[in-house]
Amino acid sequence: MDLKDAREQFIQAWGTFGSAWGINRSMAQVHALLLISHEPISTEDVMDQLNISRGNANMNLRALIDWSLVRRTMKSGERREFFEAEKDVWKVATHITRERKKRELEPLVRLLDELEDVPGSTPEAKSFRKMTHDLHDLTTRLDTLLDHSTRRDVQWFVKAASTLLK
Amino acid sequence: MDLKDAREQFIQAWGTFGSAWGINRSMAQVHALLLISHEPISTEDVMDQLNISRGNANMNLRALIDWSLVRRTMKSGERREFFEAEKDVWKVATHITRERKKRELEPLVRLLDELEDVPGSTPEAKSFRKMTHDLHDLTTRLDTLLDHSTRRDVQWFVKAASTLLK
DNA sequence: CTTTTCTTTCAATATGTATTGAAACTTCCA
DNA sequence: TGGAAGTTTCAATACATATTGAAAGAAAAG
Numbered sequence: 150m151d152l153k154d155a156r157e158q159f160i161q162a163w164g165t166f167g168s169a170w171g172i173n174r175s176m177a178q179v180h181a182l183l184l185i186s187h188e189p190i191s192t193e194d195v196m197d198q199l200n201i202s203r204g205n206a207n208m209n210l211r212a213l214i215d216w217s218l219v220r221r222t223m224k225s226g227e228r229r230e231f232f233e234a235e236k237d238v239w240k241v242a243t244h245i246t247r248e249r250k251k252r253e254l255e256p257l258v259r260l261l262d263e264l265e266d267v268p269g270s271t272p273e274a275k276s277f278r279k280m281t282h283d284l285h286d287l288t289t290r291l292d293t294l295l296d297h298s299t300r301r302d303v304q305w306f307v308k309a310a311s312t313l314l315k
Numbered sequence: 316m317d318l319k320d321a322r323e324q325f326i327q328a329w330g331t332f333g334s335a336w337g338i339n340r341s342m343a344q345v346h347a348l349l350l351i352s353h354e355p356i357s358t359e360d361v362m363d364q365l366n367i368s369r370g371n372a373n374m375n376l377r378a379l380i381d382w383s384l385v386r387r388t389m390k391s392g393e394r395r396e397f398f399e400a401e402k403d404v405w406k407v408a409t410h411i412t413r414e415r416k417k418r419e420l421e422p423l424v425r426l427l428d429e430l431e432d433v434p435g436s437t438p439e440a441k442s443f444r445k446m447t448h449d450l451h452d453l454t455t456r457l458d459t460l461l462d463h464s465t466r467r468d469v470q471w472f473v474k475a476a477s478t479l480l481k
Numbered sequence: 482c483t484t485t486t487c488t489t490t491c492a493a494t495a496t497g498t499a500t501t502g503a504a505a506c507t508t509c510c511a
Numbered sequence: 512t513g514g515a516a517g518t519t520t521c522a523a524t525a526c527a528t529a530t531t532g533a534a535a536g537a538a539a540a541g
Contacts, residue, residue, distance in 0.1 A: 150429070150430075150433055151433070151434070151435075152433055152434075152435050152437075152439065152440050152443060155430050155433040155443065155447075156443060158426065158430065159426075159430055159443075159447065162422075162423060162426050166419060166423050168337070169337045169415075169418070169419045170336060170337050170419065171334070171335045171336050171337045173498080173499065174499080175499075175500080184446050185439075185442060185443045185446050185447075186439075186442070187438040187439050187441070187442035188438075192517085192518080193517095201500075201501090202500060202501045202502065203501085203502075203518085203519095204500070204501060204502065204503095204519080204520075204521085205499080205500050205501070207518065207519065207520090208499095208500090208519090208520090211519090228508085228509075228510095228515095228516060228517065229516080229517055229518085230517085230518080236445075236446070238446075238449040238450055238452075238453045239453070242453060252335070253332060253335045253336065256328075257328060257332050260324065260325075260328050263316070264316075264321050264324065264325055267316055267317070267318055267321040268317075268318075269317075269318050271318075272353040272354075273318065273351075273352075273353050274318050275353070276351060276352065276353035277318060277321065277322060277325075277351045279402075280350050280351050280402065280404075281321075281325065281351075283404040284404055286404075287404045287405070287408060307473055307476050307477055310473050310476045311473055339528080339529065340529080341529075341530080358487085358488080359487095367530075367531090368530060368531045368532065369488085369489095369531085369532075370489080370490075370491085370530070370531060370532065370533095371529080371530050371531070373488065373489065373490090374489090374490090374529095374530090377489090394485095394486060394487065394538090394539070394540090395486080395487055395488085396487085396488080
């Protein structure tokens with residue numbers, strides 16, 4: 150397989166992988182393109198290489214910056230902006246994890262915390278409390294685990310992992 | 316907050332959480348409903364409580380069975396089928412993890428494995444190989460970690476966690 | 482065998498989300 | 512200050528996916 154095809158395949162796969170996990174396809178594809186570019190590229194490059202509109206490219210580049218996965222850079226003598234992805238895969242994983250934890254896990258943990266003390270002594274009420282309690286426990290552990298793992302703190306991670314599995 | 320509202324909130328939240336992670340809303344809601352029901356319920360119950368069509372209910376119940384999150388049960392003297400969710404949250408997490416690993420992580424690992432040895436000595440080719448290699452490494456570690464963690468094998472999990480973070 | 486009850490399928494349709502592209506906006510330079 | 516070059520916004524639209532509901536299929540009962 151030549152480089153051109155391989156790049157194409159990678160971009161498609163990253164897009165598919167992203168959308169299976171609730172990240173929009175274009176955002177993932179823009180990210181993929183930046184990951185495998187050896188130097189910063191412009192909005193125009195993104196549009197051309199992925200065949201997407203200016204608006205789409207702009208919107209997703211900004212989203213990626215918001216997620217700390219991409220930086221704006223300037224080339225001297227150039228008016229337009231260039232974009233460059235974080236290339237350290239550990240950092241990439243960390244940033245993605247942190248964002249998603251914040252956006253989707255934390256709100257769930259907060260809700261479960263409230264729902265644990267709904268009143269009632271019927272079997273339905275008891276069943277409900279048990280489930281919300283158990284889920285609250287699990288999600289909190291996961292939250293803590295991710296919290297520390299995103300700090301690359303091995304000791305903490307392993308310790309938290311043990312706790313999670315106790 | 317009374318039980319009725321709490322149940323409603325939980326079902327909505329689980330649905331939202333699911334769809335943020337690429338699991339369809341109805342499937343997550345059906346799952347939520349089963350999780351907080353103290354006894355097995357019928358397709359009719361699911362339709363009524365979630366206001367969804369028979370086809371939708373049937374389809375998602377089967378999907379949940381496919382994921383090993385729900386079992387069919389029979390009530391003596393009853394013609395129709397009843398459904399019951401796995402209530403052990405650890406098992407729930409395990410089953411979900413295992414399914415998604417199989418469906419989405421493994422194919423990516425396989426592709427990255429191939430892409431690592433694309434030929435060429437240009438900066439683009441080198442950059443590409445480095446990225447696919449690094450991602451292959453990370454995803455493989457994650458794959459291994461999940462593999463063992465879903466077996467509730469603490470020793471392995473912690474060991475794998477250390478390796479992941481080395 | 483016929484009817485009743487329940488389950489499954491799937492083409493049609495609805496719904497939610499992503500994408501476009503042109504206009505508005507901003508910044509830089511002559 | 513005018514205009515060129517680039518960026519951002521957002522209403523309109525396209526697209527993908529989920530959902531419906533009626534019809535076909537299966538299984539048990541009469």
